[in-house]
Amino acid sequence: MNEKQNKRLMHLIRRVHGLMENEDIQKQRTVQNQLGSIFANSKNYQFTPLKVNTMDAEWTNYIPKEQKTDNGRSMIFYCHGGGYMTGSSLYARELTTKLSRHTGLSVFCFDYRLAPEFPYPAAVEDALTAWSYILSCGYDAKDIIVAGDSAGGNLALVLTLLLREQHAKLPKSLVLFSPWTDMTSSGKSYHAKELVDPVLTNAYIQKAVSCYLGDTPADSPYVSPLFADLSGFPPVYIQAGTNEILLDDSHSLYKQLLTHNIYAKLDIFDGMWHVFQMSPIAKAEEAVQKAALFIK
Template sequence: MAAGEKRKNIRLSEENVNFRMMNLIRKVHGMIDDPDIEKHRHSQNQVGALLGNQKDVLITPVKIKDMEAEWVCANRVHMKKYVILYCHGGGYSTGSRIYARTLTDKLAQSTSMDVLCFDYRLSPENPYPAALEDALKVWDYLMLYGYGARDVIIAGDSAGGNLALSLTLKLKEEGRLLPRGLVLLSPWTDLTSSGKSHESRKEVDPVLDEDYLNRMIQNYAPGMELTDPLISPLFGNFEGFPPTYIQAGDNEILLSDSVSLHKKLVAANVSVRMNVYKRMWHVFQMSPLKVSYEAMEKCAEFIYDICR
């Protein structure tokens, strides 16, 4: 067989595998997604409890200003100087520290750092700015706990990536010290949905669609100005921002949210890295796949670099 023909067959095989994987992810997500928001939240917690129950990590519950939170720690001798503050995703309407264990477990193991994840108030019961107010309370808790701003890395996925950015913008607005760095997984940065990928990726994204996003926007920021940087961080001023690392999937409608954020950070002279994973979907790092663990190792590499 000629080399060109062999490469073509390999490419077709990879595309076939990816097609099957996309269909599987679409089916799994369809089982979790539910118009009844309480059922949706419950299903997510079941997934998190099942897939996030790792023997290699210890989970310690904690209360922060009446918020449920938890420390996720590698069950071995590990670094205590730095800590990761994790903001879970879920469109600001669903998600929890339990659902986020599919990510916080991997992050704690790959970095050998303690991870603090918290249950901020959800919409539509508690629209903006409730989640941001809760994030500030957790930040203050860490400062009182003995950590300095430069000891903290803020991380988050999807809406949690939005919250990580909004929290940092709020700290900057208040003239406070900023975290050592940010790690953002498929961050939702633009609630105006102006990115080109909303159109170019709508047929291949197995997780998100415009109807879902519009429901989440209406829940979180009803009647509000969506270009407010604390609602859509993409419109913020990033001058003086800490080093930032972004991961996104090539098959997600929110790809432009990451690409545009990367461009704005570069323009503001922020030290920023981004990896776009081919054939991957929104927050693919949750999946129990080899590429998910490899992506978390990349997050760990970035964190190690900025903590030197």
């Protein structure tokens, strides 16, 4: 995709997201689920819905016609994005399908409770419940890759932080797509990149912060893992685009991980936007392929 085509696509994405931001949260959720159904509609994937207590969840498996992939007991534990206000396992199919196809692994995604109906710590509690469920299925933590996009990247980090504090076994690694790591919005990219990010705006971010935090301080490590002690974390792979508001969240997280002597890798994709990996473009496939190489 050349620069002109890239600008056209970014303009289209900006228009779609601009329209969605003007709708109420429930309508945003409905539209996202519809998009998930459209983009991930393929007979090459098997989607298995289930309940974890009262929480909806879903397994995604890529099953090519010529073979069925067998990867032992490894799997991907996926935390969807959406600013903690929107998103679902259905919407996340735009990424979970790519991950399953490029890795050959089963991907588990769960519908944690959303703000403003259920502010912090509801999503974190649900992530812990989902993690316990996966362990009860016979998976070992050392064989589980925890992945997530945007707010889901935040949740993946907070889940790992809490598991470490509980002296529990930690996942094999973390894979984060445009993670939201700083709810204080301290990075320069929040303003420097707002005009080129077709997905996020500062107004939307502040709305999400207000809905999710309640009385919780924005610099708490349990909502802004950038400020957490990350020592003892498993290897972390991070992807971001040059044209996204949260670019500094990724840069700063990467630096923090290195400060704590954690193996970390950061890939920045030129001209790409917030969670571009969900888009039906070649650069998204390239990015997920790189993530798959890290996972393997």
